[in-house]
Amino acid sequence: xxxxxxxxxxxxxxxxxxxxxxxxxxxxxxxxxxxxxxxxxxxxxxxxxxxxxxxxxxxxxxxxxxxxxxxxxxxxxxxxxxxxxxxxxxxxxxxxxxxxxxxxxxxxxxxxxxxxxxxxxxxxxxxxxxxxxxxxxxxxxxxxxxxxxxxxxxxxxxxxxxxxxxxxxxxxxxxxxxxxxxxxxxxxxxxxxxxxxxxxxxxxxxxxxxxxxxxxxxxxxxxxxxxxxxxxxxxxxxxx
Amino acid sequence: xxxxxxxxxxxxxxxxxxxxxxxxxxxxxxxxxxxxxxxxxxxxxxxxxxxxxxxxxxxxxxxxxxxxxxxxxxxxxxxxxxxxxxxxxxxxxxxxxxxxxxxxxxxxxxxxxxxxxxxxxxxxxxxxxxxxxxxxxxxxxxxxxxxxxxxxxxxxxxxxxxxxxxxxxxxxxxxxxxxxxxxxxxxxxxxxxxxxxxxxxxxxxxxxxxxxxxxxxxxxxxxx
Numbered sequence: 001x002x003x004x005x006x007x008x009x010x011x012x013x014x015x016x017x018x019x020x021x022x023x024x025x026x027x028x029x030x031x032x033x034x035x036x037x038x039x040x041x042x043x044x045x046x047x048x049x050x051x052x053x054x055x056x057x058x059x060x061x062x063x064x065x066x067x068x069x070x071x072x073x074x075x076x077x078x079x080x081x082x083x084x085x086x087x088x089x090x091x092x093x094x095x096x097x098x099x100x101x102x103x104x105x106x107x108x109x110x111x112x113x114x115x116x117x118x119x120x121x122x123x124x125x126x127x128x129x130x131x132x133x134x135x136x137x138x139x140x141x142x143x144x145x146x147x148x149x150x151x152x153x154x155x156x157x158x159x160x161x162x163x164x165x166x167x168x169x170x171x172x173x174x175x176x177x178x179x180x181x182x183x184x185x186x187x188x189x190x191x192x193x194x195x196x197x198x199x200x201x202x203x204x205x206x207x208x209x210x211x212x213x214x215x216x217x218x219x220x221x222x223x224x225x226x227x228x229x230x231x232x233x234x235x236x237x238x239x240x
Numbered sequence: 241x242x243x244x245x246x247x248x249x250x251x252x253x254x255x256x257x258x259x260x261x262x263x264x265x266x267x268x269x270x271x272x273x274x275x276x277x278x279x280x281x282x283x284x285x286x287x288x289x290x291x292x293x294x295x296x297x298x299x300x301x302x303x304x305x306x307x308x309x310x311x312x313x314x315x316x317x318x319x320x321x322x323x324x325x326x327x328x329x330x331x332x333x334x335x336x337x338x339x340x341x342x343x344x345x346x347x348x349x350x351x352x353x354x355x356x357x358x359x360x361x362x363x364x365x366x367x368x369x370x371x372x373x374x375x376x377x378x379x380x381x382x383x384x385x386x387x388x389x390x391x392x393x394x395x396x397x398x399x400x401x402x403x404x405x406x407x408x409x410x411x412x413x414x415x416x417x418x419x420x421x422x423x424x425x426x427x428x429x430x431x432x433x434x435x436x437x438x439x440x441x442x443x444x445x446x447x448x449x450x451x452x453x454x455x456x457x458x459x460x461x462x463x464x
Contacts, residue, residue, distance in 0.1 A: 050365055077371030087366035091384045101370035104380060146366075153370050 001026045001157055001188050002047060007056030007066075009042055009212075016042045018212040019056070024157070029189045031199040031220070034209035035235060040192045041084075043209065044161050047190065048072075048079040061156060077105055080150030084162040086142040088134035094121070094145050095130040098152045106153065113152070120148040124178050140171030144178055157188040164195055196240060200224055208232045246432040250423045254433075257419025258440050264337060264415055265402045265444075271341035272401065273394075276348025281378070283353050294349065301346035307407050310339040314411045336408040344401045351393045355386035388459050395452040399445050416440060 002024040009017035016039045024030050032040045045051040046058060049065050049072040058066045065075045089097050098120060099113035108116075121127045124144040134142055143163055150158060160179065164172040176198050183189055183202045193199065199206050199220055206223040208216045208231075216229045224240070227233045241249075283294030301309065314335045318324045324331040359382050367377035409418035420437045424430055 048369060050368065073368070073371045073373045076369055079369075081366075081369040083362060083366060083369075085362050087360075087362035089363065089366065089381055089385075091388070100380060101372070104376055105371040149366075149370065 001028070001061065002190070003059040004047070005057045005059075007043075007046060007053045007058060009039070009046065009051065010054045016212050017046070017053070020212075020214055022207070022214065024188060024190060026188055027186045028204045029183045029187075029191065029202050030205050030207060031203035032190065032192045032207045032209055033194070033196070033199060033235075034207075034215075038209045039212040040209045041161050044159050044190060044192050047159055048076050048081055050081075073105070077153055078156045080153060080155035080158040082143070082146050082150055082158065082160045082163045084165050086134070086139070086146045086166070088142055088146055088149070090134055092133075093130070094126070094132050094134070094137070097134065097145060098149045101149065101153050117148070117152060120151055121145075123151075123181070124148050125174070138171060139167045140174045143167065143171075143175045147175075147178055147182075151182075157190070158182065160189065160191040160193065162192050162194070164193065194239070196224070208235065210235070243432050246427065246429045247436045250420075250427070250429075250433055250436065253419050253423055254416065254436055254440060257414055257416040258444065260414060260419075261402070261405050261416040261441075262444060264333070264340070264405045264408060264413065265398075267337045268340035268344060268405070269398050269401050271337065272344035272348050272397075275341060275345030276352050279345065279349040280352035280356065283349065284356060298346045298349050301342045302350075304343075306339070306343045306404055307410060309343055310336065310407060310411060313339045332411055332413055336405075336411060336413050340401060340404060340408070344397060344404070347397050347400075348394065351390055351397060352386070354393075355390035356382055358389055359385045391452060391456055391459070395448065398448060402445060402448065403441065 002022070004020060004022040007017055007020050008015065020043060022030075032044065034040045042051055046053050047060070047065075053066050056066065057064055060075055060079060063075055064070060065072065088094075089100070092100060095114065095117055098117040099110065102108040102113040102116065103110060118127065118130065121130055124147055126141060126144055126148070129137060129141060129145070134145070137145065147158075147163075163179070164175050167175065172195070176195060179189070179191070179198070180202055191198070191203075201220075203220045205217060206220050207214050208223060208227075208229070210231050216223065216227065216232045218228075223232065224236065227236055279294045279297050282290040283298070285291055285294075304312075314332070318331075323335070327334050356378075363381055363385065364377050367381040368374075372380070405413075405415050406417040408415055409421065412418065414422070416437055420433050424433050427433075
């Protein structure tokens with residue numbers, strides 16, 4: 001589904017990603033953990049071309065997105081992304097936030113788009129908020145709308161960039177619940193998170209990143225109970 | 241004749257001038273906004289040449305006194321390009337509107353550019369992430385949010401434009417100020433006529449201020 005080959009990313013002199021390779025298979029849930037500044041968010045943002053890699057190749061559904069001739073908006077239609085800060089469109093209602101992508105990008109009729117939006121709102125438990133504006137919602141509600149907005153494009157893979165880090169603790173659960181449902185339905189997911197409980201429960205594979213490289217990758221069980229690398233042990237000892 | 245008799249005798253001519261002032265204001269505000277949007281987008285473009293074009297435009301038209309720009313377009317350019325013949329009998333209003341629009345457009349360029357830059361980067365990232373193209377992101381996501389923030393500074397600039405139309409009296413456009421001058425040259429009632437002119441200008445600007453207040457309130461629905 002996603003194939004990453006030897007990517008490197010520099011910000012000026014600073015090397016953020018150092019020769020990373022990764023395969024994500026269909027229906028797999030890959031959880032990326034690591035200290036802040038380890039490059040995990042940058043890595044995720046490379047997967048839909050929001051960040052340009054300095055070197056290496058990324059293939060999404062066999063299309064090379066790192067090729068300069070690739071039309072990125074075509075690729076991004078199929079790759080959903082959920083942001084730490086939600087990034088809902090403030091000037092649009094919840095319903096319009098969800099329908100604008102299908103209408104303007106996929107050219108779906110308004111009627112069709114709204115029908116699907118209501119189904120998605122029901123899925124994330126916010127049917128009654130269709131007419132509200134983002135700033136009238138709590139953080140957890142906003143993030144669930146953001147997930148619905150991404151799903152409205154019928155993506156083949158979903159990227160989550162610390163989706164619960166900006167939330168008050170009592171709202172983390174409602175967002176994780178939606179993500180767990182998605183994983184159960186077979187959505188392919190790459191999730192950058194500090195929620196170790198989620199990683200353990202839902203992840204098929206956990207990557208531990210530090211200093212721009214993947215230090216260790218394994219099943220959640222192995223990573224959390226039996227980490228091999230010193231850096232992994234050190235990190236886990238600090239957060240668990 | 242007392243104050244009111246003088247003013248009411250002059251009123252039809254003054255209102256005729258006020259009408260021109262309003263039309264010149266509307267035409268140059270519309271044109272200036274279009275210019276401002278185009279040059280703001282150029283200045284924010286990825287292409288270095290586009291950015292440079294935007295910078296040069298703002299530098300020239302914000303850097304010169306409006307009166308000099310008006311004279312340049314009205315008197316200087318026709319020396320090399322016979323625009324006044326091509327556009328005869330409309331050259332004076334056209335030159336006036338273009339001079340005003342080019343000048344105000346330079347300020348509006350900066351207002352629009354600042355408004356666009358003030359929209360959080362996450363908004364365009366989110367739009368791009370659902371597959372929108374750059375122009376779609378600008379049109380459906382960035383500009384609507386930027387525009388709301390731009391209303392107060394834009395209204396400021398529009399008020400400036402209305403007042404600046406008085407400079408067109410220098411190329412004998414008979415807008416409000418010029419009509420007043422003509423009346424005074426026959427009745428010498430400076431105090432009465434200039435007072436009437438001042439009140440009319442204030443009334444026009446009050447109308448615009450009220451309209452913008454209404455728009456601002458209407459667009460507050462989503463609190464941003």
